[in-house]
Amino acid sequence: xxxxxxxxxxxxxxxxxxxxxxxxxxxxxxxxxxxxxxxxxxxxxxxxxxxxxxxxxxxxxxxxxxxxxxxxxxxxxxxxxxxxxxxxxxxxxxxxxxxxxxxxxxxxxxxxxxxxxxxxxxxxxxxxxxxxxxxxxxxxxxxxxxxxxxxxxxxxxxxxxxxxxxxxxxxxxxxxxxxxxxxxxxxxxxxxxxxxxxxxxxxxxxxxxxxxxxxxxxxxxxxxxxxxxxxxxxxxxxxxxxxxxxxxxxxxxxxxxxxxxxxxxxxxxxxxxxxxxxxxxxxxxxxxxxxxxx
Numbered sequence: 001x002x003x004x005x006x007x008x009x010x011x012x013x014x015x016x017x018x019x020x021x022x023x024x025x026x027x028x029x030x031x032x033x034x035x036x037x038x039x040x041x042x043x044x045x046x047x048x049x050x051x052x053x054x055x056x057x058x059x060x061x062x063x064x065x066x067x068x069x070x071x072x073x074x075x076x077x078x079x080x081x082x083x084x085x086x087x088x089x090x091x092x093x094x095x096x097x098x099x100x101x102x103x104x105x106x107x108x109x110x111x112x113x114x115x116x117x118x119x120x121x122x123x124x125x126x127x128x129x130x131x132x133x134x135x136x137x138x139x140x141x142x143x144x145x146x147x148x149x150x151x152x153x154x155x156x157x158x159x160x161x162x163x164x165x166x167x168x169x170x171x172x173x174x175x176x177x178x179x180x181x182x183x184x185x186x187x188x189x190x191x192x193x194x195x196x197x198x199x200x201x202x203x204x205x206x207x208x209x210x211x212x213x214x215x216x217x218x219x220x221x222x223x224x225x226x227x228x229x230x231x232x233x234x235x236x237x238x239x240x241x242x243x244x245x246x247x248x249x250x251x252x253x254x255x256x257x258x259x260x261x262x263x264x265x266x267x268x269x270x271x272x273x274x275x276x277x278x279x280x281x282x283x284x285x286x287x288x289x290x291x292x293x294x
Contacts, residue, residue: 034137041105041136044076044097045129048108048117051078051095055086055112068095075100088112103162106132123163123201135164145292154182156285159207163198167290170207170221176257179222179286180237188290189237190224193244193260200264202287208262209285220259222286225266228256238289260287 051068058066065087071078079096081089088094093112099105106121108129118125119132126132146160149169159170168191171182180190193199210219224237225246234242246258246266258266 037104038133038136040073040075040099041108041133043073044078044099044105045108045133047071047073047076047078048095048097048110051086052110052115052117056115058086073097075105086112104136106136121164123161123205145290149186149290152182152186154185155288156207156209161202161205162292163201163205165291167292168202168206169288169290170209170285171288172284173222173286174284176222176226176286179288180224183237183286183288183290186288186290188288190222191260191287191289192224192236192238192240193266194240196244199244199260202260203262203264206287219262223258223260223266224289225258226256231256 051071055066055068058064065085067084068078068080068086070080070084076097076099079089079098080086080094086095088110089096095110095112097108099107103122106119109118109120110116111118116127117129118127119129121132121135145167149155149167150157150160154172156170156172159168161168167188169186171179171186173179173182176190183190191202193202206221208219208221225234225242226237227234229235234246236242260266
């Protein structure tokens, strides 16, 4: 038996080794940069929690708000106000852990009046900190993607944005179908508005290009909403269900494509530029949405 062991693995041992290697190869291991970013965010979150604990103990022992010792955690800086008051920044009552690069790391915010700890990352906020830390590894850095998207001639320069698991860019039309075709060239679709918060965020942050001779007093971009296939059966270009309130003027079934207006709200129009009331609506662009999660 000892000789067999010296000569090599038995058949049973080889089967076990191969099985173990197969299991290990199936495990998806995040890149080192992901581990590093997650460690940095975790350290900042722990620092904020420690500050909260110490401030609460000080208040309980002395009856005073007190101060905390500020921390510099490499990629994060703990901020309150000039005196590092446990009461938070003047006027807001917030103590924040702010990263040097908000594109790859979340900001953590402690509301001292309610002891609520939230995060803010790429246009999204929430209180589920476990999801937030997991989200860091799910999203990829957008520099390469942004460069590729903005290199396309049909993409409006400087229009690239990121929010959560989505990247957005303004693409040329002028028709809905042409805008959707350009969005697909970016491996996306015209934008799906999942809720009113996303809609409002896009209105406030997207780059608005105001066409010449626009007499509408407003600018609008195509979005993915349409009922062109079946009148009254609204759907998004990516196949998602419609979960926001939509009011359609319809105009005897001729207005099948929706746009987002720069003042907020949706407007349904025909596909034909000749029907846009002699320049009243100068539809030339659409908003593309591209998934940036693994």
